[in-house]
Amino acid sequence: MVLDGAGDTSLLVKDDVAPVLEENSTGRSPFLFTADHYGRAIPGALGDLGLPESELKRHIAWDIGIAGVAHALARHLDAHLIAQRYSRLVIDCNRPPQSPSSIPRISETTVIPGNEGLTREVAEARRGQVFDPYHRRIAEVIEGRLQKKIPTVLVSLHSFTPVYAGLARPWHVGTLYQRDTRLPPLLLKGLRAQADLVVGDNEPYAVSDETDYTIPVHGEARSLMNTGIEIRQDLIADDSGEREWADRLANIFGEIEMELRKQQMLPG
Ligand SMILES: [Zn+2]
Numbered sequence: 416m417v418l419d420g421a422g423d424t425s426l427l428v429k430d431d432v433a434p435v436l437e438e439n440s441t442g443r444s445p446f447l448f449t450a451d452h453y454g455r456a457i458p459g460a461l462g463d464l465g466l467p468e469s470e471l472k473r474h475i476a477w478d479i480g481i482a483g484v485a486h487a488l489a490r491h492l493d494a495h496l497i498a499q500r501y502s503r504l505v506i507d508c509n510r511p512p513q514s515p516s517s518i519p520r521i522s523e524t525t526v527i528p529g530n531e532g533l534t535r536e537v538a539e540a541r542r543g544q545v546f547d548p549y550h551r552r553i554a555e556v557i558e559g560r561l562q563k564k565i566p567t568v569l570v571s572l573h574s575f576t577p578v579y580a581g582l583a584r585p586w587h588v589g590t591l592y593q594r595d596t597r598l599p600p601l602l603l604k605g606l607r608a609q610a611d612l613v614v615g616d617n618e619p620y621a622v623s624d625e626t627d628y629t630i631p632v633h634g635e636a637r638s639l640m641n642t643g644i645e646i647r648q649d650l651i652a653d654d655s656g657e658r659e660w661a662d663r664l665a666n667i668f669g670e671i672e673m674e675l676r677k678q679q680m681l682p683g
Contacts, residue, residue, distance in 0.1 A: 426540040431458045434545045435552045436498045438486060444494035445566040445681055446668055449553060449629055450485045451509040452478035452573060454500035458545075464504055465528025474576040475522035476502045480651030481574045487661030488572075492668055497556060499549045504530070506541040508549050509571075509628050516626075517542075523580060553633050561637070566681045568598060569634040569641040570668075575619050577649045587650060589615025591643035593622040593630065598640040601674055605667035620645060640680070 427434070436453065455477035457464060463471060470476070482498070489496035499508045503519075504527055510517045518538055520530050560567045573591075577584055588606055592599040606614045622630045622643060634641030644664070651657045675681040 426458050426460055426544045428459065432456055432500050434499060434501055434548050436500050437552075438489045438496040439493060440495050440556075442489065442493045442495045444492045445568045445672060446492055446494045446570050447556065447560070447567050448485055448489055448494055448496045448570050448572055449633075450478070450481055450496065450498035450572045451629055452503050453482050453485065453498035455502040456500045457502055457505055461505065461529055464530065466525070470525055471502070471504075474648060475525055476504050478574040479648040480646065480657055481572050483654065483657030484646065484651055484661050484664070485572050487658055488664055491661060491665035495556065497549070497553050499545075501545045506546045508546055510626065511624075511628055512542050512546060514625065550628070550632070553629070557633060557637065557639070567639055568675070569630070569639050571629045571641070571643040573643060573645045574648045574651060575645045577647050579619070584619050584647065585613050586615035586618055587612045587647050589618045589620070589645040591617055591620050591622050591645060592641070593627075594635045595641050597680060598671070599642045601671045602642050602644065602667065605670055609663065615645070640675075
């Protein structure tokens, strides 16, 4: 596998997994779930990016716990899930490709040797073979649903590390949003109704055009109702935590769906 300037910029070969993972593509729910940081696969040609296994299991590589939550939630709600199998260290699927952190040279305090000094061709191969197929598929699914007049509410699933750069984060869960004024307040209300939760309102992250891709490009540009959700990783670190959070969120999204129908923001 040649990745230098010899003109061969192929990245994924037959032993590499496909970037896009889907579940329930015929699901009947109006909610469409995405998981940009679902997986931590690395194309064989990139080796280990120069990092030890211990780093490749940390939050810098993926959203720990979100895979289990996403599958269980999609099944509970009969919703379509579209997820990215490759690590955000290969290319971050929730960053505009022109952003300096699209292919991070440093994440939190970890230097990524395999991301140093990349040529434009190599960076474009990561975009063309990992980032683009994922976002093309999300676009295709949304366009197909809109053509068939299937109601579509975009929910981007993420998880966050309990301690970042030495600071402990108090929230159990957060909503993240920018322009949609319809869905995020309903999600905040549903989460805040659970007395045991500390709920972040655009915490620990807020959405912006500079730092995000999925919500601005797929949700806001099409005026879909949309929100992101961030779950703290220590709460979904094992099967029972993942199941508990999928149950919680399925109940909340079920109530939100009823409310949206009542308010005629979804067809009766
Ligand atoms: Zn994430």
